[in-house]
Amino acid sequence: MENAYELALQDSVSKLDSLSLQCKGKMESWGYIDTNAIEKSASSLDAWDYCFSIAVGMAGARITTSEQLKVYLNDIHHAASGATGDYTKLQEFLGALLHHQGDAIDKLATEKHFINRAYEAADIGYHRLLWGHDILDFSANNPFKLMFDQQGVSGILQAARHLIADTTSKQGLPFPGSSYLDHVNENGKVSNYLIELAKNLSKESTGNMRNAQSIYSHMFTVRAQDIMGGGAIAGFAAMYFKIRGIQDSVRKVQFRLIAYSVAFFGEALLGAAKQGGVPYINISLAAVVFKNLTQLYYFSIKETRQLHDKTYELIAQGDELSARVAATGEDLIAYDNADAYLMELPQGQSNVDSLIEAFEGRHS
Amino acid sequence: MKVIVSKKLNDLYKKQHKNFDYAVASALDNFDPDSFVTCFKIVKGFELDGEKCEINIGDELAERIVSDLEMDSLDGKTAEILLWIGAVLPEV
Numbered sequence: 001m002e003n004a005y006e007l008a009l010q011d012s013v014s015k016l017d018s019l020s021l022q023c024k025g026k027m028e029s030w031g032y033i034d035t036n037a038i039e040k041s042a043s044s045l046d047a048w049d050y051c052f053s054i055a056v057g058m059a060g061a062r063i064t065t066s067e068q069l070k071v072y073l074n075d076i077h078h079a080a081s082g083a084t085g086d087y088t089k090l091q092e093f094l095g096a097l098l099h100h101q102g103d104a105i106d107k108l109a110t111e112k113h114f115i116n117r118a119y120e121a122a123d124i125g126y127h128r129l130l131w132g133h134d135i136l137d138f139s140a141n142n143p144f145k146l147m148f149d150q151q152g153v154s155g156i157l158q159a160a161r162h163l164i165a166d167t168t169s170k171q172g173l174p175f176p177g178s179s180y181l182d183h184v185n186e187n188g189k190v191s192n193y194l195i196e197l198a199k200n201l202s203k204e205s206t207g208n209m210r211n212a213q214s215i216y217s218h219m220f221t222v223r224a225q226d227i228m229g230g231g232a233i234a235g236f237a238a239m240y241f242k243i244r245g246i247q248d249s250v251r252k253v254q255f256r257l258i259a260y261s262v263a264f265f266g267e268a269l270l271g272a273a274k275q276g277g278v279p280y281i282n283i284s285l286a287a288v289v290f291k292n293l294t295q296l297y298y299f300s301i302k303e304t305r306q307l308h309d310k311t312y313e314l315i316a317q318g319d320e321l322s323a324r325v326a327a328t329g330e331d332l333i334a335y336d337n338a339d340a341y342l343m344e345l346p347q348g349q350s351n352v353d354s355l356i357e358a359f360e361g362r363h364s
Numbered sequence: 365m366k367v368i369v370s371k372k373l374n375d376l377y378k379k380q381h382k383n384f385d386y387a388v389a390s391a392l393d394n395f396d397p398d399s400f401v402t403c404f405k406i407v408k409g410f411e412l413d414g415e416k417c418e419i420n421i422g423d424e425l426a427e428r429i430v431s432d433l434e435m436d437s438l439d440g441k442t443a444e445i446l447l448w449i450g451a452v453l454p455e456v
Binding site: 081 | 381383384385386389392393394395396397420421422424425432453454455456
């Protein structure tokens with residue numbers, strides 16, 4: 001009988017050993033979770049990345065504020081407008097490529113001077129804002145519609161040429177959607193809130209309206225020079241990634257975000273210095289800064305989701321282990337406290353003694 | 365077409381990186397057509413001081429000026445007035 005008791009005890013001990021081994025195995029497996037499945041959430045930028053992204057951003061700001069480039073691009077617009085002048089071969093070529101003269105976008109053939117959308121004389125210096133240059137204007141004043149009406153299907157291409165050419169002008173192309181800011185001014189004439197805003201900013205910063213044209217050009221238009229600054233940053237960044245063999249998407253976005261932000265704020269500061277406190281607002285750069293911020297947010301959300309999924313996977317594994325533990329110990333008697341286990345031993349011994357007595361009694 | 369204008373005016377265009385044709389065309393595009401012909405005809409005494417120089421303006425523009433201002437031909441004085449106006453207007 002003592003052997004049977006011993007066997008039961010051994011069986012229990014071996015089950016406990018087996019359970020202990022399983023737990024150990026499972027706990028060790030937790031250490032081998034594939035962390036590569038979760039992309040790094042911390043910044044992966046090193047010191048070189050910081051230095052180059054700032055340098056590239058400063059180069060971008062230099063390009064967008066370069067007076068020489070502004071003059072060069074403006075000459076392309078002169079050439080494209082059919083004005084005679086001393087142009088380089090490239091300017092002549094681009095001028096021919098973007099040639100526009102007598103287009104309905106600027107002026108209807110029936111009109112002798114620039115007009116606004118109410119067919120009144122346009123405010124001097126703002127004809128693009130007040131007529132035919134807004135691609136988001138879905139009325140008859142849409143540039144593609146105007147050019148289609150004037151030249152047929154080929155007019156659509158001509159509209160594109162004209163709008164691209166205008167981005168090289170000193171003033172630039174009004175940003176899409178600006179036609180919706182038209183209003184009737186105090187003189188009863190159709191104008192645009194952006195003109196009023198530029199004039200007011202000029203008045204506040206210099207005491208007169210002399211800077212209004214410059215403020216308007218650097219705040220509310222799309223300029224080729226601004227786009228070139230952004231393009232240069234993208235090019236430099238791509239070269240840097242290639243040279244250093246950078247593949248990590250998060251790192252690339254972080255690098256670009258720094259570079260574009262430096263360029264954007266650098267240009268704004270230079271503009272503020274030139275315009276009595278009114279910054280240059282580079283809409284093209286602002287758009288790419290926003291795009292990179294959105295990308296960074298997307299990657300962040302993606303990582304959070306991966307961590308979330310991995311956490312639920314671990315919880316499921318924990319539940320599974322818990323169920324297995326419960327199943328292994330199903331045939332074991334469980335007590336609420338340690339005393340009950342200690343009490344079981346004399347109870348078992350007393351059972352054995354009773355059996356022995358019973359056998360002895362039967363035999364006698 | 366060659367016209368004789370004030371050298372200082374020419375220097376101003378160079379300094380401001382303005383283009384003769386573009387500035388004059390922009391000026392014409394911004395004028396009130398009902399009044400500019402009369403206005404030009406009443407300007408008799410317009411003359412800029414100082415040295416003169418020869419500049420070149422496009423034939424196409426010259427034709428346009430003649431047509432818009434209802435002139436028989438373009439003379440140096442009219443070209444100078446237009447270039448002066450073009451110089452003071454903002455270039456866009």
